[in-house]
Amino acid sequence: MLSVHLHQLQIHAYHGLYAEEKVLGNDFLIDLTVQYQPASLPIEQIEETINYVTLYELVKKHMAIATPLLETVVSNMAMDILAQFSLSEEVHISIRKMHPPIAQFTGATGVSISLNRKDL
Numbered sequence: 001m002l003s004v005h006l007h008q009l010q011i012h013a014y015h016g017l018y019a020e021e022k023v024l025g026n027d028f029l030i031d032l033t034v035q036y037q038p039a040s041l042p043i044e045q046i047e048e049t050i051n052y053v054t055l056y057e058l059v060k061k062h063m064a065i066a067t068p069l070l071e072t073v074v075s076n077m078a079m080d081i082l083a084q085f086s087l088s089e090e091v092h093i094s095i096r097k098m099h100p101p102i103a104q105f106t107g108a109t110g111v112s113i114s115l116n117r118k119d120l
Contacts, residue, residue, distance in 0.1 A: 014066040
């Protein structure tokens with residue numbers, strides 16, 4: 001099994017339930033892993049793998065759609081990856097909200113998903 005990763009993507013977006021989040025937005029940190037079984041090794045052509053540039057564009061597209069729940073964002077993103085990349089077998093995504101609007105809270109909140117093609 002081979003894995004393609006995007007680590008610590010930093011994106012400002014407008015996800016959240018509260019009015020201030022929809023206006024001010026928040027900073028999000030995203031980690032993504034897509035696993036697949038290569039047809040053969042070594043991999044020498046971009047068509048034989050999952051292009052991380054295309055993955056990044058897909059992440060940006062989903063993060064640009066203001067959504068109340070991160071659970072919705074992460075599950076839509078995972079399903080879209082499995083649909084768009086026929087090689088992909090399993091997807092792991094973690095999204096952290098870096099400055100959640102919680103009084104006297106220090107830290108980040110987040111959600112993650114692991115989705116296998118067999119689960120669909």
